[in-house]
Amino acid sequence: MSIRLTKMAENREKLIAAARKAFAQQGYAAASMDQLTAEAGLTRGALYHNFGDKRGLLAAVVEQIDSEMAEYAKSVGAKAVDAWQALLAEGAAYIEKALDPEVRRIVLLDGPAVLGDPSQWPSQNRCLQSTRATLEQLMADGIVQAVDPEAAAMLLNGAALNAALWLASSENPQAMLPKTLEAFNLLASGFLANG
Amino acid sequence: MSIRLTKMAENREKLIAAARKAFAQQGYAAASMDQLTAEAGLTRGALYHNFGDKRGLLAAVVEQIDSEMAEYAKSVGAKAVDAWQALLAEGAAYIEKALDPEVRRIVLLDGPAVLGDPSQWPSQNRCLQSTRATLEQLMADGIVQAVDPEAAAMLLNGAALNAALWLASSENPQAMLPKTLEAFNLLASGFLANG
């Protein structure tokens, strides 16, 4: 690969890393582009050339974090004994991951406000489609009742994400986590064919 | 009441109304305070005197809209035949109300980003506590299984709010609404004692 392209890729990575830190600590609106780029050893020129505008930078950061979450959730789900347990495990993984302040601030709070509805994002959409596919399989096997798989997948994901947000702002997140997961599993069992 | 206080109350109402429109149409960040106050026949001076800062104005707007939603949901729930149906009806009411673009943009997108986690807001918290109380009653009656009522209430509300967000950005919200409500009811039935 040419020197120019590799340096450009490195700079992109530097900017995303600096933005990730700045957005997490100060929030999207309060984060200064001048400060952010200086932290990465660059200027706003590099930023606008690579990402178009501030929004574009946030989109890149969200994409990165969200992909990491989806990948982790998938790996957790793969270890489950069956498809249903995988579904629950993925939900639990999402809840746990979202306890990370970085994820909360960037993906759950600023992301939707700046980039719009999360279910439209490429990464979240992939996750949603994955959940939907699993649900469809479970329906075909008669394990889950027949409902709109898209809506069901969205409800599960939405409940998990929201739970993380609520959990994070509770007084004692670690203590509430098992109770929340228990309630989440019970809620999800509503989809099962035989109560 | 003195003339001064009534005029002040009127001006507050004017500003909130103008802000509600501006925030809904342009989003919180893009809405200009100068433009907003001019629309109300005032200046930024009035705004800072009444609400402290831009955030304070958003908080007042959110409080108003959120209270309207809670009140509506409660009135819908009151018409239900039993407590369980009331719970479902309130969830459905939330989902339907959140299809309003004004509610979506201000309460679901900008609100959390600027004001922080919704479950900490006075209005949402009241709604959450109301749901929790209903759940506790249902548990005492043996209709709902024993789980942490706070977590369960949060999961139901969260799923409903998220569903609205997703529904609104779908291609045909009106067509998906019944399927979504069906899935929501099924999901909620996971809490029931006898599947």
Added chain:
DNA sequence: TATCTCGCATACGCTCCGTATGTCAAGTGG
């Protein structure tokens, strides 16, 4: 080696927020 390309830095203008100060109507006491 000469020229071109383009990723990035620099400089400028514009908008917007928050505060400090001014102003005038509404209240108050004599």
Added chain:
DNA sequence: CCACTTGACATACGGAGCGTATGCGAGATA
């Protein structure tokens, strides 16, 4: 009825930040 005070709001100022237009120099091309 009038001087005085209060306070709700308008006006003016300073600072910060974003987006764009322009300049530059290292790497690519022939």
